[in-house]
Amino acid sequence: MTWLKKLTELEDDGLTGVRVQALRRFAAEPASGKEGPVHWQQSMGRITLTCPLVQGNLKEEDLVVQASTCQLQVLVQNKPVEGLNGTLCGSLLPKLCYFRLQRVASRRMTRGVDEAFQRATLVLELAKGAHKSWPQLRRGGFGSVERFRSFPMSGLLRWGICGAGKISRDFALGLLQNGGLEKGSRVHGVASRGGHGAREFVAKFANCGHQIGRSFNSYEEMFADPELDVVYVGTVHPTHYQVALAGIRAGKHVLVEKPLCTTLAETRDLVAEARKAGVFLMEGLWTRCFPATLRVKELLESNRFGPVRAVSADFGFYLPFDASHRLHAKETGGGAMLNLGFYPVQWAVFAFGGRIPDRIVAAGRLSPAGVDLQGGATLVWNGKDGSGSEPGTSAGVASLTFGFCCNTGETAEIICERGSLRVETPAHAPIKLRIVDRSADPLARPGAGSYEEEVVEFPLEELPYHSWAEPQPGFSYPHGEGMMYEARHVEECLARGLLESPLYPLDETLVVAQIMDECVRQLTQRPA
Numbered sequence: 289m290t291w292l293k294k295l296t297e298l299e300d301d302g303l304t305g306v307r308v309q310a311l312r313r314f315a316a317e318p319a320s321g322k323e324g325p326v327h328w329q330q331s332m333g334r335i336t337l338t339c340p341l342v343q344g345n346l347k348e349e350d351l352v353v354q355a356s357t358c359q360l361q362v363l364v365q366n367k368p369v370e371g372l373n374g375t376l377c378g379s380l381l382p383k384l385c386y387f388r389l390q391r392v393a394s395r396r397m398t399r400g401v402d403e404a405f406q407r408a409t410l411v412l413e414l415a416k417g418a419h420k421s422w423p424q425l426r427r428g429g430f431g432s433v434e435r436f437r438s439f440p441m442s443g444l445l446r447w448g449i450c451g452a453g454k455i456s457r458d459f460a461l462g463l464l465q466n467g468g469l470e471k472g473s474r475v476h477g478v479a480s481r482g483g484h485g486a487r488e489f490v491a492k493f494a495n496c497g498h499q500i501g502r503s504f505n506s507y508e509e510m511f512a513d514p515e516l517d518v519v520y521v522g523t524v525h526p527t528h529y530q531v532a533l534a535g536i537r538a539g540k541h542v543l544v545e546k547p548l549c550t551t552l553a554e555t556r557d558l559v560a561e562a563r564k565a566g567v568f569l570m571e572g573l574w575t576r577c578f579p580a581t582l583r584v585k586e587l588l589e590s591n592r593f594g595p596v597r598a599v600s601a602d603f604g605f606y607l608p609f610d611a612s613h614r615l616h617a618k619e620t621g622g623g624a625m626l627n628l629g630f631y632p633v634q635w636a637v638f639a640f641g642g643r644i645p646d647r648i649v650a651a652g653r654l655s656p657a658g659v660d661l662q663g664g665a666t667l668v669w670n671g672k673d674g675s676g677s678e679p680g681t682s683a684g685v686a687s688l689t690f691g692f693c694c695n696t697g698e699t700a701e702i703i704c705e706r707g708s709l710r711v712e713t714p715a716h717a718p719i720k721l722r723i724v725d726r727s728a729d730p731l732a733r734p735g736a737g738s739y740e741e742e743v744v745e746f747p748l749e750e751l752p753y754h755s756w757a758e759p760q761p762g763f764s765y766p767h768g769e770g771m772m773y774e775a776r777h778v779e780e781c782l783a784r785g786l787l788e789s790p791l792y793p794l795d796e797t798l799v800v801a802q803i804m805d806e807c808v809r810q811l812t813q814r815p816a
């Protein structure tokens with residue numbers, strides 16, 4: 289896409305690139321206007337340019353985004369867009385800004401007739417996520433950053449990775465990608481049980497030209513390294529509690545793959561330990577860090593479509609039974625709820641404001657290994673006042689399915705009174721939203737009435753490498769590129785002196801854990 293290419297070119301352009309990376313925010317008052325066939329709108333941190341497709345004589349090359357030390361300029365056919373201006377503030381804490389590009393296509397349905405109304409919209413976001421925090425950071429002073437004994441003010445964070453398995457590889461790639469242009473983060477080392485896997489891991493990256501630090505012979509050996517700032521725990525989940533606890537006790541900040549722990553009791557304990565130790569802890573729910581999810585959050589918080597009334601979410605794939613497979617074997621955390629159901633559950637909790645549901649009902653089938661193979665859950669929120677019309681207080685129902693028996697659509701639909709937000713597949717690593725606005729005709733029955741539908745795409749960011757084919761180490765899991773968003777988010781939290789993620793606070797982790805614990809209890813018919 290040309291705009292993205294233009295930005296990439298700027299970034300590749302030596303000095304300009306550094307400046308682009310250092311830009312902090314677009315501090316402009318909301319404004320809008322028109323330049324040729326392009327309508328523009330700007331508000332804090334976001335510039336939207338809309339080009340109706342019927343005036344399709346405009347080519348991608350006609351639109352150029354230029355950024356210099358403190359200004360951003362958009363040109364349409366070499367003519368600057370008048371009135372679109374603002375200030376881009378230099379960042380004191382490097383590596384905290386990012387550009388987002390969305391492609392939006394929309395169409396309007398009037399009583400079942402597609403009016404073929406279409407437009408393409410490109411949105412450029414400048415450090416939108418970080419923007420709100422800026423005044424707080426200024427108010428709090430940079431002492432809040434210095435509070436971290438180990439946070440290097442150079443902005444270079446030293447990560448240690450526990451476990452040399454599949455997800456660790458994706459996370460290491462995410463860190464490389466994150467640090468690719470500015471070297472904002474660094475893999476300090478990788479630890480595995482016995483060290484052999486870690487040595488292989490490091491060697492494989494080195495073969496592809498990426499130096500990712502040293503190998504350690506045990507997780508404990510790595511935690512003892514005073515140079516390490518933050519730890520990523522990418523081991524199988526029955527080990528999460530012990531491994532993360534050791535990291536916390538060694539005074540490290542810790543990001544733990546999902547699920548944080550396998551039981552509610554362990555989750556509570558680990559959260560309490562991190563809070564006591566004063567270190568950062570986050571369950572690695574990368575879904576929350578994707579730009580598509582940030583957009584959903586923004587829409588829910590704006591209350592544009594009214595209260596949330598229903599969530600329908602699923603995650604299932606076909607995995608023939610194999611007693612030794614990580615996802616089936618009890619010892620490695622096998623089971624549909626903890627591995628896949630986790631995502632639909634977190635979508636429901638997200639939509640209903642991070643609250644514990646008033647009712648949790650789950651049922652399903654067990655595998656020959658005695659773990660949950662397939663299941664469904666219904667969660668009910670009564671709402672604060674019985675109706676819940678404020679964002680995050682709604683009364684409604686979530687219907688969730690998950691399992692290893694068949695491929696499901698893997699979507700998450702959040703349905704409000706006057707519209708819906710559908711996170712398209714793969715919803716756990718989302719890049720596409722379908723936004724349906726029914727406010728023109730909210731009382732119309734399904735299949736009738738008028739509504740507007742917008743499809744917004746959030747393409748994964750281009751990799752700083754030409755190819756991921758061998759000898760480049762490829763991603764283990766679909767949309768692994770998105771690990772970068774999570775890595776960035778954690779770095780941003782640490783730079784701001786936060787001990788929890790504002791996108792996925794520990795209290796919400798506890799709510800998700802409580803729901804999963806209860807579902808697993810019902811699914812496996814374990815006594816209460």
Ligand SMILES: NC(=O)C1=CN([C@@H]2O[C@H](COP(=O)(O)OP(=O)(O)OC[C@H]3O[C@@H](n4cnc5c(N)ncnc54)[C@H](OP(=O)(O)O)[C@@H]3O)[C@@H](O)[C@H]2O)C=CC1
Pocket residue numbers: 450451452453454455456479480481485486522523524525527545546547572574614619620621627765
């Ligand atoms: N966010 C996401 O989308 C995803 C998250 N995950 C999560 O990541 C975690 C790991 O999954 P994944 O990387 O696919 O798994 P792998 O089997 O590829 O790797 C798991 C690692 O766990 C370590 N481990 C520690 N103890 C044991 C043990 N007793 N048996 C087996 N392995 C052990 C091993 O580390 P060592 O190298 O030290 O031997 C191994 O490398 C899970 O908790 C899973 O839920 C997984 C996939 C996607």
Ligand SMILES: O=C1OC[C@@H](O)[C@H](O)[C@H]1O
Pocket residue numbers: 546615627628716765
């Ligand atoms: O967390 C997960 O998400 C993606 C799945 O493919 C994986 O098995 C699961 O553990």
